[in-house]
Amino acid sequence: MDVRGSIGALIRTRRAVRAFKPGMVPDADVNEVLEAARWAPSPANRQPARFIWVKSSSVKRELQELARESKELSAYWDPIFRPDGPSGRVNDLETPEVIAVLADPAKSLTNVHADNGFEWAAAMAIYAMWLRAHSLGYGGVFVQHWITEKAKKILNVPLSWTFLGTFTFGHAAEAPTIDRLPLDQLVSVDRYPGRPRT
């Protein structure tokens, strides 16, 4: 199986889509996205990530209210999060599908370096879901901007778990564009700052 071309295009064209048209995502597609999360790598295959597919409109509404409150709290310190600021838009938690992403520290490894591999694994699952949703023709965005303890309470998850955020996806109502730094500004050869790549 040669997937080189298609994966490259998929990676380059995935965007953070924050505006959604109403419309059901078939359960089969949501399951495909969850499958992508299931197959994400984790330290020693401990599989510390857990996912909550929020289907209930009342739970979604609670999350929506918390998303607004979370932005409002951040705006106290950083004006970019004020309603008229560049990051002031409150993410939509009601129109799209909502997958909350959690990680259980009890499924961590003990080793010589930082012990947050359980969170890294969950982060990889998020990107896997994002790409899979894009490959199915959906737009999506990961939202990390939460007062996490309140989110855990809404979702009834143990306090000790990390709530990474929510991955929302659905029918895109916008097609954002954005750029990246060139590789030369990101990659060093041999040592930092290294020599030119070519």
Ligand SMILES: Cc1cc2nc3c(=O)[nH]c(=O)nc-3n(C[C@H](O)[C@H](O)[C@H](O)COP(=O)(O)O)c2cc1C
């Ligand atoms: C760890 C992480 C946290 C993010 N948190 C938010 C968020 O809280 N709200 C939001 O609208 N977008 C969030 N994003 C989306 C980024 O803003 C977006 O990926 C970035 O601007 C690059 O745009 P692109 O994904 O379209 O390439 C987050 C992305 C990542 C990787």
